[in-house]
Amino acid sequence: xxxRWGSTLIPTTREAPADAESPSHILLSRAGFxxxxxxxxxxYLPLACRTLRKVSQIVREEMDAAGASELLLPAMxxxxxxxxxxxxxxxxxxxxxxxxxxGAVSALGPTHEEPITELVKGSIQSYKQLPLSLxxxxxxxxxxxxxxxxxxxxxxxxxxxxxxxxxxxEGAGGLNEVYDAMYRAYNNVFTRCGLDFTVVEAESGPIxxxxxxxxxxNAASGEDTILKCPVSGYAANVEKCEIGERMVEGxxxxxxxxxxxxxxxxxxxxxxxxxxxFMKVKPDRMLKTIVFRPVESVGGSGGAAAGSGPKWIIAVxxxxxxxxxxxxxxxxxxxxxxxxxxxARAAGFxxxxxxxxxxxGRTDILMLVDPDAAGGGFWASGADKADHHVKHFNWRRxxxxxxxxxxxxxxxxxxxxxxxxxxxxAAGAKLTTGRGIEVGHIFKLGTKYSDAMGLSVLxxxxxxxxxxxxxxxxxxxxxxxxxxxQNHDENGIIWPAAIAxxxxxxxxxxxxxxxxxxxxxKLAADLxxxxxxxxxxxxxxxxxxxxxxxxxxxxPVRLTIGDKxxxxxxxxxxxxxxxxxxxVVKLGxxxxxxxxxxxx
RNA sequence: CGGGGUGUAGCGCAGCUUGGUAGCGCGUUUGGUUCGGGACCAAAAGGUCGGAGGUUCAAAUCCUCUCACCCCGACCA
Numbered sequence: 001x002x003x004r005w006g007s008t009l010i011p012t013t014r015e016a017p018a019d020a021e022s023p024s025h026i027l028l029s030r031a032g033f034x035x036x037x038x039x040x041x042x043x044y045l046p047l048a049c050r051t052l053r054k055v056s057q058i059v060r061e062e063m064d065a066a067g068a069s070e071l072l073l074p075a076m077x078x079x080x081x082x083x084x085x086x087x088x089x090x091x092x093x094x095x096x097x098x099x100x101x102x103g104a105v106s107a108l109g110p111t112h113e114e115p116i117t118e119l120v121k122g123s124i125q126s127y128k129q130l131p132l133s134l135x136x137x138x139x140x141x142x143x144x145x146x147x148x149x150x151x152x153x154x155x156x157x158x159x160x161x162x163x164x165x166x167x168x169x170e171g172a173g174g175l176n177e178v179y180d181a182m183y184r185a186y187n188n189v190f191t192r193c194g195l196d197f198t199v200v201e202a203e204s205g206p207i208x209x210x211x212x213x214x215x216x217x218n219a220a221s222g223e224d225t226i227l228k229c230p231v232s233g234y235a236a237n238v239e240k241c242e243i244g245e246r247m248v249e250g251x252x253x254x255x256x257x258x259x260x261x262x263x264x265x266x267x268x269x270x271x272x273x274x275x276x277x278f279m280k281v282k283p284d285r286m287l288k289t290i291v292f293r294p295v296e297s298v299g300g301s302g303g304a305a306a307g308s309g310p311k312w313i314i315a316v317x318x319x320x321x322x323x324x325x326x327x328x329x330x331x332x333x334x335x336x337x338x339x340x341x342x343x344a345r346a347a348g349f350x351x352x353x354x355x356x357x358x359x360x361g362r363t364d365i366l367m368l369v370d371p372d373a374a375g376g377g378f379w380a381s382g383a384d385k386a387d388h389h390v391k392h393f394n395w396r397r398x399x400x401x402x403x404x405x406x407x408x409x410x411x412x413x414x415x416x417x418x419x420x421x422x423x424x425x426a427a428g429a430k431l432t433t434g435r436g437i438e439v440g441h442i443f444k445l446g447t448k449y450s451d452a453m454g455l456s457v458l459x460x461x462x463x464x465x466x467x468x469x470x471x472x473x474x475x476x477x478x479x480x481x482x483x484x485x486q487n488h489d490e491n492g493i494i495w496p497a498a499i500a501x502x503x504x505x506x507x508x509x510x511x512x513x514x515x516x517x518x519x520x521x522k523l524a525a526d527l528x529x530x531x532x533x534x535x536x537x538x539x540x541x542x543x544x545x546x547x548x549x550x551x552x553x554x555x556p557v558r559l560t561i562g563d564k565x566x567x568x569x570x571x572x573x574x575x576x577x578x579x580x581x582x583x584v585v586k587l588g589x590x591x592x593x594x595x596x597x598x599x600x
Numbered sequence: 601c602g603g604g605g606u607g608u609a610g611c612g613c614a615g616c617u618u619g620g621u622a623g624c625g626c627g628u629u630u631g632g633u634u635c636g637g638g639a640c641c642a643a644a645a646g647g648u649c650g651g652a653g654g655u656u657c658a659a660a661u662c663c664u665c666u667c668a669c670c671c672c673g674a675c676c677a
Contacts, residue, residue, distance in 0.1 A: 011610090013610090013611060013612095013626090013627080014611085014612090014626065014627080014638065015611060015612050015626075016611090017611070017612085018606085018611090018613090018670080019606095019669070019670050019671090021670090021671085036669095038668090038669090039668080039669065039670090091677095094675090094677095110677075111677060113677095142676085142677090144675090144676075145601080145674080145675055145676075146670095146671095146672095146673095146674090146675080146676090148670090148671085153676080159677095161677095223676095438677095441677065471677085509635090509636065510635090541638090542634090542636090542637090542638075543635070543636040543637065544636080544637040544638050544639080545637085545638050545639095546637085546638095547637045547638085548638045549638085551637090560636080562636065563636090564636080
């Protein structure tokens with residue numbers, strides 16, 4: 001493949017648009033890959049289009065190898081399709097909607113579980129037709145509350161989504177088998193794309209266990225925090241990361257009092273940081289008490305209103321820690337939501353000033369305490385009345401015997417993990433943190449969609465069985481941006497060869513010189529014959545401009561055709577990654593040299 | 601959705617406080633000199649100042665409304 005700069009559209013600029021902040025947004029804009037058309041909506045110019053095609057080609061090859069078949073579903077979906085799963089409600093404003101001339105409403109697909117389920121429902125009836133894996137590469141729409149960082153979070157983006165269908169979880173053809181195959185395929189995809197990435201355990205799906213993994217491109221500018229155990233290799237995102245065994249100083253709830261409990265007037269200061277400053281107490285010596293309301297019991301329905309279970313669930317963590325709702329759910333057995341302030345006040349909670357003392361003498365509250373908040377020593381906490389806090393809080397003295405009643409008080413890991421926490425997989429090891437950009441996510445859906453939409457097959461005993469599903473996504477356009485976030489320098493983008501728009505840039509110093517042009521054409525033909533994609537910079541520009549642009553668009557190898565090298569029958573070879581001047585190689589050897597440089 | 605901010609030439613910005621013929625840099629076009637890391641000289645093209653309404657002899661500038669976009673937060677398969 002040979003293209004000429006002068007015949008295509010690569011509008012590079014010296015300055016980036018004022019609204020570009022992240023490296024990928026700035027560089028993709030400046031290098032002429034993308035242009036913003038509206039909030040979270042971008043043109044993909046020829047260079048971007050080539051890179052996107054290379055990424056999706058790799059994705060297609062790996063999906064096909066994993067046994068999936070490509071199809072293409074509509075982007076525009078009748079809103080009625082969402083009736084059974086209620087996702088039009090769950091998605092809320094995130095769902096783009098359009099109205100046609102008859103007034104019928106359609107959604108622009110944010111994912112495609114519903115249409116794929118609908119399709120399969122109408123196409124298969126027997127377990128003999130399973131397992132089945134289908135995928136598509138398609139434009140998705142999400143009306144993000146706040147699009148940002150260029151292609152990293154936008155409203156229209158390109159995604160590969162795959163869905164698998166099974167009669168069983170275990171065994172041949174079961175969900176687990178395909179999930180594992182997809183896991184390997186994803187590793188292959190991102191490895192082949194030349195990206196440095198981490199696979200993390202993510203919030204588990206309805207089946208439980210490690211039923212969900214995220215593929216994160218490691219980049220300092222990433223939105224997500226990743227926690228890793230350097231010893232065991234365990235990695236997880238903040239929502240999911242477990243924390244290893246923690247020692248509770250002085251034994252849970254039994255530390256000695258540090259002094260008389262005394263009340264402090266803290267007017268208008270509900271925040272931990274503000275109160276801490278005011279009372280001259282560090283946040284790690286304060287107790288943070290959050291009030292939740294149980295919504296639904298795990299593994300069954302029926303709310304607190306139904307009678308059984310606690311009416312309130314309160315979570316106590318150290319002031320410098322954050323409560324993790326998922327962990328509260330696991331520890332309590334209840335799906336929870338932050339208690340509505342009005343209701344909580346009516347039930348006696350001084351929101352903003354709640355203390356663990358509140359539980360004494362009550363039987364309608366389940367209290368979860370994080371180990372780091374259960375020790376002895378000095379504690380400050382709320383005073384259970386507005387505008388007041390207390391000092392020298394002591395668990396045993398203030399709360400009393402109910403602490404030992406497991407019906408009402410539980411010690412549990414209920415907070416987000418942070419750097420330095422003990423690893424859950426290796427004794428003595430400490431968790432480290434890094435930043436990442438989520439580019440892939442695989443998870444086990446179970447029967448959520450098939451049950452809601454009535455997708456079932458007859459099994460070998462002629463019994464109707466809900467089809468078990470898996471779901472596997474890759475952000476294709478996001479992967480392109482993530483690669484730039486990870487691979488760039490002060491001069492521009494540095495593409496991994498596998499997803500670079502071209503493999504080689506032939507920079508013609510004198511596009512008017514017949515000998516130069518001839519040498520470039522011969523060279524380009526050799527390169528193309530070796531299977532490499534070539535861009536010839538045939539513009540009548542000054543050398544400085546050409547070199548700057550070459551660095552900016554980040555083609556892995558630049559071959560410069562100029563008088564000096566040509567005089568000795570050679571061409572200047574320079575890898576984008578290398579600093580310095582480059583070296584002269586013989587014209588006849590340049591193609592081999594370039595091909596060799598594409599490995600790795 | 602809460603807080604903050606910006607809309608003036610393809611891009612980056614000044615002008616607005618104190619109303620009086622719309623400017624600068626980059627880029628673009630033409631001519632010339634240059635020619636291995638974003639050249640120089642000369643000339644030129646290009647804007648209903650986001651939109652609507654109002655005040656005024658006169659509005660980019662003052663007032664009201666509106667739209668769009670950005671940042672922080674909330675939210676985020």
